Amino acid sequence: QVTFNGIEPKTDIPLWERCGYVPLHNEHIRDLTVHEVITFAMKLRCHNSKGLAVVEENVNTTIANLHLAE
Numbered sequence: 001q002v003t004f005n006g007i008e009p010k011t012d013i014p015l016w017e018r019c020g021y022v023p024l025h026n027e028h029i030r031d032l033t034v035h036e037v038i039t040f041a042m043k044l045r046c047h048n049s050k051g052l053a054v055v056e057e058n059v060n061t062t063i064a065n066l067h068l069a070e
Contacts, residue, residue, distance in 0.1 A: 017051070034068050035059060 002009065002019075009018045032040065038059045046052045063069055 014047075014051075017045075034063065038062055 039055060042055045042058055042062075043052065046055065
């Protein structure tokens, strides 16, 4: 069973949108901006055009949620 803060993830959302892998070391992309790093990671997880269509929106939401806009 997988939970986040004690809550099970919504099953109506595709798995690739619910989870991801964050490597400990990102030296190969250290010169990229925060926006570029998150965009790169999200595009790697996309399996279809629907996913690619919402990458920019998801990147902006992620940056806002993590308070990284400044």
